[in-house]
Amino acid sequence: MVSPIFIIAGSLGGAFLLGLLRDPWRGASYVISLLVLTFTTWLAGSWLWALSSGAVTPVEILTAGTQPPFAVNLRLGIAEAAMVLLINLTGLLSALYLKDTLFKQGRRAMAVLLIFSMALSGIVMTRDLFNLFVFFELTVISTGGLILLSRDPRALAAGFKYLVASQVVSILMLVGIIFAYHATGSLNLDDMAAASAALLRGGALAFFLVFIAVVAELKVFPANGWALDIYESAHPAFSALVSAAAGSASLVAIDKLLQIGGPAWMDVASIIGIVSFVGANLFALAQRVDRRLLGYSSVAQIGLILFVVGQQDILGERYLFVAGGVLLAHAVGKAGLFWLSGLVAGRDLTAWSALRGNPLLLFAFASFLALLIGLPPFPGFYAKWELVHAIAAHDHLLELALLLFGALVEAGYLYRWFGYAIKREIDHEPIAPSLYKRAVVCVAVLAGWLLAYVWGELSPHDNLLHAVPVLFALAFLALEWLPARVKNALAIAGLLGWFAFSYPAYDPLQLIFALIVLAGGALILLASFHSDGRRLGFYPSAMLMYAGLAMLIVAEDSFNFFAAWESLTIGSYFLILRGRQSEPHALSYLVFSLGGAFLILAGFALAAQGNVQFLLVSLAEVAEPLAPWVFALLAVGFMTKTAAIGLHIWLPGAHAEAETDVSPMVSGILLKAGLFGLFMLLMTMGRQELYGVDLAHVMMWIGALSALLGNLMAAFQEDAKRLLAYSSIGQMGYALFGLAMMNHLGWLMALMFVINHYIYKSMLFLSVGGVAKRTGTRAMYQMGGLITLMPLSFIAVLIGIIAMSGVPPLSGFGGRWIFYNAIMTSEYRLPMILIFVSGPIAFLYLFRLIHSIFLGQLKDEHRRVKEAPFWLVLPQMIYVVCLLVFALAPGLALRRVDAYISNFLPQGALSWEGLTITSEFGYWSPVSIMLIVGVIFVVIFAWLLFVNRRAQKVKQFNIVFAAERPYRPETTHYAWNFYAPYKKALGFLAWPVFERFWAAVTDLLHTLAELLRRIYTGNGQVYAIHLLAFVVVVYLLKEGL
């Protein structure tokens, strides 16, 4: 092995060599720089490989032929090797990226770049405090030089502010170092660590100064105005270096210091870290400039890692895994984003819409964001999982809350940005055509996915990149060049194939959900045959969602469950985002979903008590003081997905604005994920009491309220798809209510709603979507009279609304019948009232739906519309058949589940003798009902046909109109504000209270961010004062604590 000292020596040598070259030899200089960086990268890489394969042990490198402390020594362990590799690789890539600039600036700039990466490598490897200072100062000087690479004139001032701040830092550091030396008699970090007791007693202030100086080098919030200015104005390749490499190096330095400081100082680091994480993320909310936003995000991420570093005592041996996961994900993601920003011409966030023309870069963008946020399968996900479990196990609940809050805010602004890129007007300036810059970005993407794989392998869990459904979804990324129809066929085959493959392993409950998700998903995908072209991005997203769902229902431990949950959330977010006007709705969907997901994460973490591999069935064993809290967290998390009232505001927009075939997916299928979670939760944890309140009772009320308000709001919608979306809220409310009853029939009813809601909501969304497609509007009052033009769609809606309203003989009645039987044994009666109220309200919106669209007056502009496309109609007709079959023989699906539920709640099972279904209280014979109703209907119809055989078919204006005639169809179609009197009576219940509440919350956060970020006045002196004040405040708090 080549000695690691050559990492430093090589760069230094290269820099000197550049000094010897003649100025015009730009090409040669550049080649030398690249060779040097390649060499150091290779060296670091080979050491990392050797160390991680166990071929060699960590090495100590002595200098000056003397043992420490009399000479500086360096060390290269596996962590150091990884960091050095990261630094040099980033350096190399940035150098590639900077080709034009470096050619222009010449060999000096290249030398400075080499020095920079050398200094950072030195910070990582050195074990000597003063040497650390020297390397820091070298970083400062080279930074000062590299800032000038930027073409932005403002960079100059930023550089100067940086120098001012680093002057202050270096003063603190030097004074600290000397007193630390004084206290311990050594500058060697290991010696100091050994003597840490003495140092901390005598030289607490000294240690504090060193510590706070290094912390300041991390650019922690809020003493970091200068750093933000650099991020904003420096060349993006350099910003990438600063964020990824310099940040990482400083973190290693702080880690070294904490070996001395011990647990007390780790807490300080944790607090600073978490404050930085939350604060910077909050401030980032108000950013409009991409690089400054990335700067804030960097600060936040570094804060997070600082927090991890501070938690190393409780993380134990998983420390490196966690810290490394977060750090590498941050480094790759942030560097990648900075590099990407160099390709985008505009600086406003919306200018990133320029990426839209380039799917590869868009994929890179998405990958980087996922890396930053820590979504599966990236390293941050595994790392955060363990981190959260560790801090939850040690009851650091405030930190847990802050961590999750910060992460949520971060996801919010990052995905808002992504939404801009996908949805905003494309800026006139295209992305830079430079090939090698793109190559650099691609390397970062590759690195990200590679890390994802490595972290998956390192984690104690299953590698998510080994999961067949996920791989299947990712495979569509490679197949994007195929025509949409081919991909669609593949997707359907995949879903059905996976279903057939997993079929034997399902228990009855899983089978029902699998049937809906996989077979049902395939059915909805039939509608997707309608779209031609290539439909970029649709299939990876959709299949990712399906993959998540498929994995969710078979997940056995909390990790797999949560990973699946996140996958389906992300997949569905991308899906929803595809809708034409869906940008804000997709965002609110994502924020709510991730918020819910974080609650679930917190719940699992609390339940697991540090055990990162936690079987779901073990939820049953969670002990008393904790159990109700776990239950509440998980339940609220799942209810976010089912859009329970209060957490529902994302749903209407997301479902309504989605594409025609996406709406049924996200409504008919995705909502069931939440119900599945609740099933799982209730089956394992059962009833829980919090402060004497039965949580199931609370859930019942929430379900009932959702049913009521969902239905009521649906009745007041003018937009057909919104109406259906609100109705989903109501329907999910029923299901939630059924579950919360905690009796046999309640669960059966919930399951019945699961099946029914899938069928009729998918069908209705498809037919309404088809109508909207043909008429070009979703506003119902603009339609009307389409029954003869779109008869099949009409039949679908007709069957759908009869089923949904619960009128016999269709399947909705089965749900109502089970409901009545279920409430007979329920303990609580009051919530029923709300359910009773909401029942008839369903008629309001259902009638309105079918009337305003298909009945009434046909509009002029729709006189020539055709029936919806074949591929949209086909699944609808299949659904009609399904509904009829399920109405006749509910036992097909329910019988086995009924038996299965008996395992949990034996009381109250149904009897399925013959054609009649009998409960403790009543009976019901679907086939007889259907036959009787059918016979009566046919007889009367035949009679009418006989007596009325000569009826004259008339047209739309042949109505009695008080002896007048109608004027125009528009003024004759009674549709707008259809329930005006009802609105007068009960409209107040549909006031958007929750919308306003959440709007107020987000407004508050934004206003706070907008106001508080004004502390960054732009004045270098003010920044220096911030820094000093930060030092003082930290000191006072530390001493005070």
Added chain:
Amino acid sequence: MKDELDKRLDNQPDGPERRGSLKDIPVREELLPRWVKGPEGQEYVVEPLQDYFCQAGPTVQTPAYTRIIEDLFNWARAESLWILGFGTGCGAIEMRPLMTPRFDAYRYGIQWRPTPRQANLFVISGYLSVKTLKRAIRSYEQMQNPKYVVGLGSCTINGGMYWDSYNTIKRLDDYLPVDLYITGCMPRPEALLQGFDDLKKLIRAGKAEGANHYAEHFDWYKANQKRVIKDWDMPDYSW
């Protein structure tokens, strides 16, 4: 704008003819053919009179069943007179007392319906201005066969005191097939009851086939109607 429309109409197969017929009678603007653009960009002409209204004419509805059933029906029609609640003139005031305890026409199976679809008796209550005639025709045509018209008061017979009015029709029978006149100015409620009783007899005897008469002589009635109604803005037969 109108010329443009003419040009486009000319391109349609029977365009020129139709335009000619359209130009004969003054047509309300909302009934003029107009170009409409569909949601997918296709353009086509909407002709309100053709597209909104059924163009079929009335047909003679012969008794459908055997004599004995038809007699039963005629008896039922006679005993169940549903009057259209449409007071066309000042005579309407005389119908109100029929609903009161003093006269109580309900005793005789006479009731009022608010919609012509369900009524089978149209009482033209007194003078009929041209403007109202149009509404009366429309309402009459919207009633179902068999249907009966009773002219109330002298004005429906010969114009009565308005015989030289510029604004009323003189002889109702020229415009609608009248089954029975009740004379007087105004006829008292007792006279109305007497009239309805006579009408019942006519119906029972199968002689009240005004609707079929109207269908048979539809052209004649229509010509008469159009002679006085100058702003004919509806299809020839209002279903």
Added chain:
Amino acid sequence: MQFEWIMVPYSLLTLFIVVNYGLLLTALMQKIGARVGRRHGIPIWQNYVDLIKNYGIRSSITHGVMFYLGPVFRLTGGVGLLLFVPTLYGSEMFSNLSFAGDLILALYFIFFGSLGMALGAGESGHPHSAIGVSRGLSQVTTAELPFALAVFAIALQYQTLSVTEIVAAQQGSVWNWTLFTNPLAVAAAMLSFLGSMMRPPFDVVLAPQEIPIGPPTEYHSSYLALMQTNRVIFPIAKIVVYMNLFFGGAATWPVFFLKVFLIYFFSLFVGVVFPRFRVEQSVRWFLVWALPLGIAAILVV
């Protein structure tokens, strides 16, 4: 119970009796209403005449398939409701087709006809039909509520959803009737009953002249005849449910006739005394006056 072919003639017999009784009863109620206004009102057989007359109308129009089917739905709803509930307690002959389902079936089947009718009326394209439906549906959301609560209350009380068993539990003495064992539920249900009978004060749905007569504005001749048939069956079918649930059912036809008359008379009585409510007024009225009774009923049980 299982289906047997003999049930078909038996059910038809029930239907025949109820139709005839209904035709006479409806006329009688109208006569009573007329007497309040010091009139004699229609002859007692008038409904037969009207029915025959409407079947005898020779011409008719149709606005489309749903328009055509609307009255069919309507009448199917009425006949079905009647046949799904046992008419006479203890009589196998007049248990009709109640083997198909219990009380809940009846409760939900009530909507079958209304829904079909609303759809048919909708296809006529008449705005007033739609307005009528809008009013009717709005009103029904709260009008049905106390009834649903009352049903829940007595289902809890008798621990069954089977109509026959509920009636059985009320046998023996008048004091066993739900009317006396659970007066709150009965009060709530009877207020709800007012709302569903299309009589004042809750008949703004039909509002003669304003929106001519609401949903059936365009219906005529044989359509109207079907609806008239339903108009005599449906209230009785509903009253049968009320009678069975709250008033001890009926074991013989005379008792049946009497109880149905009295219950029907209740709505007539209220109707001739009180003026009409606007929709939002009736919505509020049911929430304020009837709902608390219903809530009290389920809490007390």
Added chain:
Amino acid sequence: MDLIAMATGFLLILIGLFGALTNRNILRMIVAFAVANTGVNLVLVSVGYMTGRTAPILDSAVPVAEATARVIDPVPQALVLTAIVIGVGVTALMLAYAYRLFKTRGTLDISRYTDLKW
């Protein structure tokens, strides 16, 4: 003696920092930082100073054998040397920046350079 030096050093640091934070002129700030750096160096040296000992130069005056007992701690001295070098480097860099800043804007007032903020 060493205390006086150390106190002076700290005083210089404070004066330097005060100057750097209160003077808007960039050149004055740089000078102030230079003062502060001097203070730091003074502190460094004073920490290593031991009363009654000689400079850590191994020559005839101080034999190697007695060095540990007779010379002051050499490490701070070495550190100071490095620190001075680095300080010079940074100061030079700052001056270069000042020059270029002045060329772009024509002012040395730091409060004018607030294009980047928030």
